[in-house]
Amino acid sequence: MSALLEVKNITKVFPRVRANDGVNLTVEEGEIHAILGENGAGKSTLMNIIYGLYKPDSGTLKFNGEILNLSGSHEAIEKGIGMVHQHFMLIPVLTVAENIVLGSEPKGISYNVKKANESIIEISKKYKLDIDPEAKVKDLTVGLQQRVEILKAFYRNAKLLILDEPTAMLTPQETEELFAIMKDLAKKGISIIFISHKLEEVMAISDKVTVMRRGKTVGTLNTKDTTEQELANLMVGREVVLRVEKTDYKPGNVVISVKDLSVVDMQGIVKVKNVSFDIHEGEIFGLAGIDGNGQFELIEAIMGLRPKKSGTVSMQGKDITNLTTRELYKQGISYIPQDRQIDGLVLDFSVAENLILREYNTPTYARNGVIQYKKVYENAKIKVQEFDIRPTDYMLKARGLSGGNQQKVILAREVGYNPKFLIAAQPTRGMDVGAIEYIHKRLLEMRDKGSAVLLVSLELEEIMSLSDRIGVIHNGEIMDILDGTTATREQIGMLMAGSRYDSNAREAK
Amino acid sequence: MKNAIKELYVPVLSVIIAIIIGSIIMIITGFNPITAYVSLFIGAFGSVNNIANTLANSVPLILTGLGVAISFRAGLFNIGAEGQYWIGAIVGVWIGYHFQGLPWYIHIPFALVAAMIAGGLWAGIIPGFAKAYTGAHEVITTMMMSYIAIYFSHFLLEFGPMMEKGSIPQSPKIQASAVIPFMVKNTQLSYGIFIALIAAAFVYWLMFKTTWGFEMRAVGLNQRASKYAGMNVPFNIVLSLGLSGMFAGLAGAVQMLGVQHRLYDSFTSGYGYTAIVVALLAKNNPIGVIFAAILFAALGTGSQLMQLNAQVPGQLADVITGLIIFFVAADKIIKLFREKFAKSSKEEASV
Numbered sequence: 051m052s053a054l055l056e057v058k059n060i061t062k063v064f065p066r067v068r069a070n071d072g073v074n075l076t077v078e079e080g081e082i083h084a085i086l087g088e089n090g091a092g093k094s095t096l097m098n099i100i101y102g103l104y105k106p107d108s109g110t111l112k113f114n115g116e117i118l119n120l121s122g123s124h125e126a127i128e129k130g131i132g133m134v135h136q137h138f139m140l141i142p143v144l145t146v147a148e149n150i151v152l153g154s155e156p157k158g159i160s161y162n163v164k165k166a167n168e169s170i171i172e173i174s175k176k177y178k179l180d181i182d183p184e185a186k187v188k189d190l191t192v193g194l195q196q197r198v199e200i201l202k203a204f205y206r207n208a209k210l211l212i213l214d215e216p217t218a219m220l221t222p223q224e225t226e227e228l229f230a231i232m233k234d235l236a237k238k239g240i241s242i243i244f245i246s247h248k249l250e251e252v253m254a255i256s257d258k259v260t261v262m263r264r265g266k267t268v269g270t271l272n273t274k275d276t277t278e279q280e281l282a283n284l285m286v287g288r289e290v291v292l293r294v295e296k297t298d299y300k301p302g303n304v305v306i307s308v309k310d311l312s313v314v315d316m317q318g319i320v321k322v323k324n325v326s327f328d329i330h331e332g333e334i335f336g337l338a339g340i341d342g343n344g345q346f347e348l349i350e351a352i353m354g355l356r357p358k359k360s361g362t363v364s365m366q367g368k369d370i371t372n373l374t375t376r377e378l379y380k381q382g383i384s385y386i387p388q389d390r391q392i393d394g395l396v397l398d399f400s401v402a403e404n405l406i407l408r409e410y411n412t413p414t415y416a417r418n419g420v421i422q423y424k425k426v427y428e429n430a431k432i433k434v435q436e437f438d439i440r441p442t443d444y445m446l447k448a449r450g451l452s453g454g455n456q457q458k459v460i461l462a463r464e465v466g467y468n469p470k471f472l473i474a475a476q477p478t479r480g481m482d483v484g485a486i487e488y489i490h491k492r493l494l495e496m497r498d499k500g501s502a503v504l505l506v507s508l509e510l511e512e513i514m515s516l517s518d519r520i521g522v523i524h525n526g527e528i529m530d531i532l533d534g535t536t537a538t539r540e541q542i543g544m545l546m547a548g549s550r551y552d553s554n555a556r557e558a559k
Numbered sequence: 560m561k562n563a564i565k566e567l568y569v570p571v572l573s574v575i576i577a578i579i580i581g582s583i584i585m586i587i588t589g590f591n592p593i594t595a596y597v598s599l600f601i602g603a604f605g606s607v608n609n610i611a612n613t614l615a616n617s618v619p620l621i622l623t624g625l626g627v628a629i630s631f632r633a634g635l636f637n638i639g640a641e642g643q644y645w646i647g648a649i650v651g652v653w654i655g656y657h658f659q660g661l662p663w664y665i666h667i668p669f670a671l672v673a674a675m676i677a678g679g680l681w682a683g684i685i686p687g688f689a690k691a692y693t694g695a696h697e698v699i700t701t702m703m704m705s706y707i708a709i710y711f712s713h714f715l716l717e718f719g720p721m722m723e724k725g726s727i728p729q730s731p732k733i734q735a736s737a738v739i740p741f742m743v744k745n746t747q748l749s750y751g752i753f754i755a756l757i758a759a760a761f762v763y764w765l766m767f768k769t770t771w772g773f774e775m776r777a778v779g780l781n782q783r784a785s786k787y788a789g790m791n792v793p794f795n796i797v798l799s800l801g802l803s804g805m806f807a808g809l810a811g812a813v814q815m816l817g818v819q820h821r822l823y824d825s826f827t828s829g830y831g832y833t834a835i836v837v838a839l840l841a842k843n844n845p846i847g848v849i850f851a852a853i854l855f856a857a858l859g860t861g862s863q864l865m866q867l868n869a870q871v872p873g874q875l876a877d878v879i880t881g882l883i884i885f886f887v888a889a890d891k892i893i894k895l896f897r898e899k900f901a902k903s904s905k906e907e908a909s910v
Contacts, residue, residue: 408789
């Protein structure tokens with residue numbers, strides 16, 4: 051095998067940040083090479099340099115034995131570098147074929163539909179990427195849309211394929227399929243750069259791993275000679291506790307009880323169908339599901355942010371179905387919303403103000419309608435320390451904090467109330483190993499203190515490692531509720547996809 | 560303190576750049592910028608009377624500017640301050656001449672409060688509720704309400720119920736008990752300036768120290784997060800538009816009781832529109848509004864002497880006003896300049 055891509059000593063400096071600092075990377079032909087690193091480690095910068103979107107300040111890029119001096123992604127594509135972005139660049143109303151050939155259509159006076167379709171069928175056969183060229187992209191599943199993106203690269207004769215967090219939007223089954231495709235492509239001599247922050251995926255699929263930290267490549271390892279623990283430590287730069295230790299499950303009384311809850315959206319489409327579950331003191335109830343299956347509508351309805359069509363919610367026996375959001379908070383409910391920048395924080399408020407976003411008008415902070423800023427700052431000082439929010443200047447706007455620290459601000463606000471019931475929606479989305487470890491620890495602490503926790507996450511790994519019981523939601527319905535200690539990935543995956551894994555056994559019950 | 564300096568950076572730089580470009584225009588068109596600016600300055604601040612007139616002009620701008628700033632802080636574009644000003648003026652004048660025999664300490668507050676309520680309702684009831692419950696855009700509704708207010712005043716004054724006997728389309732003079740007295744003889748400066756200053760301090764306190772202000776600012780910056788934090792978003796929309804209209808209405812009444820003493824038929828006072836610029840330049844800071852209002856008032860009063868002394872057309876003051884607005888609105892351009900400058904000086908340092 052020979053090196054297809056050689057990155058030598060690449061440095062790229064942005065105002066105030068050395069995004070890439072002497073980066074080295076060698077990718078062999080037919081190799082699946084994982085790039086692992088926390089957010090802000092410089093993975094995306096490096097990929098954008100390889101893909102011609104950024105020019106490096108210094109260093110060289112050698113591809114196929116030729117030194118590249120790219121001045122745009124079109125040149126990278128010409129040389130045989132393809133990239134599938136995390137967010138697909140597809141036009142939903144066009145067909146698969148139209149999307150693939152867009153920009154380099156078969157020549158002729160008008161667009162040659164037949165020729166386009168033929169060439170796509172040919173490529174999809176060659177790479178075993180089955181797809182109907184005449185299907186509209188909007189009708190495809192996320193997994194198939196990704197396949198269209200990959201085909202787009204091969205239509206342009208890619209020899210190197212960069213996949214940026216390709217599994218973020220996929221179900222476990224779709225991930226398996228993608229991995230099978232990747233292995234097959236590697237066998238055919240295609241090199242793949244696989245960007246991820248999920249350790250188990252890197253271990254499962256890659257031949258080599260390059261770990262990045264703070265703009266530097268800190269090491270390249272053979273996957274088979276390393277462990278998840280070693281990679282995590284390299285990524286963070288210290289010993290990391292990967293799997294949080296959980297104390298025994300000792301459920302108490304029912305705290306929250308949802309009965310036959312249905313939610314209809316503005317267009318009258320049913321988003322949540324007759325959902326029922328209980329959550330106990332000292333319990334984490336995980337709600338697993340693929341994005342868009344009603345899990346977020348469900349919690350918004352519980353929180354009074356969305357009208358409920360029918361059903362009831364009660365807390366410790368008291369009916370709280372029709373309370374307003376503010377009244378619900380007063381009952382001792384806390385809520386970590388899924389989008390910290392849109393729902394959780396006022397980005398142009400200071401950290402101190404964000405920490406009291408819910409409590410600014412309570413007697414603790416306000417007297418006769420006047421906010422006691424001295425108390426606000428005292429609170430901020432304590433919370434910044436207790437939750438290790440950085441930078442520690444609480445007068446800074448929340449906008450200036452990293453994602454992890456923004457989430458800590460929300461966590462400090464919500465967990466600080468010692469809630470009886472905590473809803474955590476995607477509490478670690480887009481965060482890196484160190485921050486995830488911290489947040490998981492905090493959630494388990496809440497549980498051990500006797501709170502009831504509803505954890506909604508699209509990361510199966512997260513649900514499985516934290517939950518005492520797991521509810522799986524599909525198309526607005528709870529498919530089943532499983533025991534957190536015995537449930538398997540496959541079981542949950544099948545339920546997430548909408549099929550009851552063992553219908554006979556269920557009926558027998 | 561450091562933050563305050565940072566906040567001042569863009570407005571001050573905008574004004575300086577506008578002045579520089581203004582002088583380039585003057586040089587090209589054959590005028591002497593130095594004599595022009597000197598006479599502009601003398602016209603605005605050269606004597607006690609000039610200062611008094613500049614301050615007098617700033618009073619309605621401060622009050623309408625505060626109104627607009629409140630709505631901007633709450634994320635709403637109240638473009639209709641002009642109409643709310645007219646409504647306040649109508650109500651203030653009517654109470655001013657209609658009620659007789661009231662002592663001044665009842666008559667003046669009565670007129671001012673009534674004008675504030677009227678202005679507040681004008682902005683809060685229709686535009687506010689329409690925005691909060693149907694999403695109707697406040698730019699359209701406040702603007703339309705503004706036209707209604709202005710044409711309503713024409714109706715009242717042109718042979719309507721508020722027209723004074725005779726053939727001039729104007730209202731009767733207000734009672735002596737409703738007049739806010741002049742501070743400096745032979746100028747237009749009344750004690751209304753104190754109302755404006757107190758109002759600015761009050762708005763600052765309201766927006767930055769109270770729970771109401773906290774909510775309005777939160778809603779203005781991020782409605783979703785405000786809703787998620789349990790705030791009543793529609794209520795805050797109505798409240799902030801209402802408050803915004805209250806100060807524009809107050810501006811109208813203060814101008815009537817303090818300066819004009821009766822309502823004249825006119826197409827526009829201009830204050831409600833300049834208020835938008837005042838708020839923009841002040842970056843919606845109530846204290847900044849005072850200084851921004853004085854600046855624009857000075858451009859207005861000073862331009863007369865500039866025209867007289869330097870023969871520079873008075874419209875040049877409008878050109879400078881326009882340039883200031885341009886650079887404030889396009890503060891990205893200024894930030895770009897600053898970054899370029901910072902970068903090149905850094906590079907030099909590193910060499």
